[in-house]
Amino acid sequence: MMKKILIGVGVLFIGFLGFLGYTAMFPKSPPTTTSFSDKGLDIKVTYSQPSKRGRVIFGEEKDGALQPYGKYWRLGANAATEITFSKNVTFAGQPLSAGSYRMYAVPGATSFKVGLNSETGVYFANEEPDYTKDVLTVDVPVTSAPTETEKFVINFASDSTGINMDFIWDKTLVRVPITVQ
Numbered sequence: 001m002m003k004k005i006l007i008g009v010g011v012l013f014i015g016f017l018g019f020l021g022y023t024a025m026f027p028k029s030p031p032t033t034t035s036f037s038d039k040g041l042d043i044k045v046t047y048s049q050p051s052k053r054g055r056v057i058f059g060e061e062k063d064g065a066l067q068p069y070g071k072y073w074r075l076g077a078n079a080a081t082e083i084t085f086s087k088n089v090t091f092a093g094q095p096l097s098a099g100s101y102r103m104y105a106v107p108g109a110t111s112f113k114v115g116l117n118s119e120t121g122v123y124f125a126n127e128e129p130d131y132t133k134d135v136l137t138v139d140v141p142v143t144s145a146p147t148e149t150e151k152f153v154i155n156f157a158s159d160s161t162g163i164n165m166d167f168i169w170d171k172t173l174v175r176v177p178i179t180v181q
Helices: 002-025
Strands: 031-038 041-048 081-085 089-091 094-096 099-106 111-117 134-159 162-180
Touching: 031 134, 031 162, 041 134, 041 162, 094 134, 111 162
Parallel strands: none
Antiparallel strands: 031 041, 041 081, 081 099, 089 094, 089 162, 099 111, 111 134, 134 162
């Protein structure tokens, strides 16, 4: 009888290890990094990319939105999103020192509040950050994305005014202007 119990526990344990290995190799929201480099400024963002998978992404909580308006969002999935600047910049009009920050958002119908926080290295960032450690918060307008995007993405592009960091998911585009100080 003890032998059967041990075999059963062993099979369950091996199955559990297989599940962990599979989810580590094929996560639903894979980790990714996006970078930008121009004129001595290097920006690096590390985040995980959730997918839409037929869900309502942004909207009212009562409508079943994955990310309800007015609620903290880690700007991705899994670990907290982190951003690093090699030089002092102006982030959506606010001065910001070079360094690494936890980046989060509070989505709204017409604008996102984007926050940069000194608390980094946070995994399973479901909990809101310690807002007393916020370095800055800005309101950035929401526009419609030119196409529907299945996976959340953060992109960079430069133009004559500086650098634009875009958050794009579903039909939503949020553009954060960045310039070198």
